[in-house]
Amino acid sequence: MYYVNEEQIQLRLDAIPEIAEALNKAAESWDGGVMLGMVQERALHLAIEVVTDVGSYLIDGFIMRDASSYEDIMEINHEEKVFDDEIYGALRELVGLRKPLVQEYYSWKRDELHPLTPVLPDILNGFAVQVREYVRRELGH
Incomplete structure (x- = not known):
């Protein structure tokens, strides 16, 4: 069990x-300024944490093989x-941003809209739907 x-x-x-919502607003209002740059940066970081946390809970709960990296979790x-x-594909690219966002933040290009920012909201919503479906299917809910 x-x-x-x-x-x-x-x-x-x-x-x-x-x-x-933060990613959408950043993409829609992008001006290259520091405020939206920071919003984008934090939203991308939180997105990484959500998908890796959920992925880790699934790995642990369903006794999947051990992960050796964030990419491996995905x-x-x-x-x-x-x-x-x-x-x-999108999540693998997203988790690859963790090191630049968290460890190399001093060189992150805050004045540029990252290509994932405008597409990530739909990806994250799809991720949530598919995770919920997987859990329901596997646990027989």
């Missing part, structure tokens, strides 16, 4: 609408059919 921490997964998935969940190829 699996122990999947559905409550913690749901808490993180529930954060997606606000993150998506790969394992994709292999287990948690989400489709389109979402996987």
